[in-house]
Amino acid sequence: MANSLYLVGDRMRQLGNLKEAYPVLSAALSIQRKVLGEDNPATLYTLKSLGSIYNAEYKWSDAENVFRQLVAAWRQRAGNDDPETLFAIRDLGHALEGQGKWSEAEASYREELVAWRKRAGNSDSEPSTPYIRWEWWFLISRNGRKRK
16 A cells, blocks of 8 residues: 555656645655654655655755655665665755755765765766766855855
């Protein structure tokens, strides 16, 4: 039941039906937390989808709270340099950037970039590395314009 709710809710989210997706994903998360536990990957993926809705609706503070939970959960479950942990760190950076928390967002992107490069043997061969570098550059350039 919870998996079906997640699949329907996440598809709604992907299609941009955020207001309809939110209650479906919330119901899935409630069931998953009770049945599977807080740190089960299915629970964490549903939580990520809810965080993505917050980001899309510019509810940055709510998104930050969700993504901080995800970073902590994935770190505990899979380690600091697991891709799921790094994706959660990136999402946290987006939420921080949305709130104008430039130094925290930069630290988040920097942590992600360093970890991806470490995974790739300190090269830029990891597919996410160039994308993260662009995000980081964009953040710094926006930050510089905001301060002037």
